[in-house]
């Protein structure tokens with residue numbers, strides 16, 4: 001019964017959830033630094049803090065922890081279409097994937113590690129809302145495909 005599948009790619013990101021949405025509560029950089037912060041709250045939740053570089057600007061970017069929501073808070077002012085390089089604010093490791101690109105616009109994607117659950121990747125182009133969720137454990141999360149919509153039941 002305990003069916004495990006890896007690398008389930010969800011290219012459509014409309015989430016239909018009758019009762020609750022997916023909130024990211026733990027996110028790590030590839031080296032294991034905790035990226036969650038309570039300094040900036042989004043939807044009253046701890047946000048995910050990463051360092052952003054765009055052109056010659058750099059600053060902290062607080063990502064909306066609600067999957068499929070985009071109320072990010074940024075110290076740098078990036079116009080739509082700008083490509084922001086994300087890295088870990090603690091150890092400086094780049095979060096940008098060298099092997100994957102966005103399905104919509106072919107920009108690089110950045111990846112956050114969700115301990116025990118998998119990882120989430122998102123496009124680094126501002127204004128592009130492509131997300132991919134890779135779930136490693138179906139014990140904690142169940143996903144149903146319904147045409148273009150995805151239901152995630154925790």
Ligand SMILES: [Zn+2]
Nearest residue numbers: 029033088091
């Ligand atoms: Zn780190």
Ligand SMILES: [Zn+2]
Nearest residue numbers: 102105123128
């Ligand atoms: Zn994109």
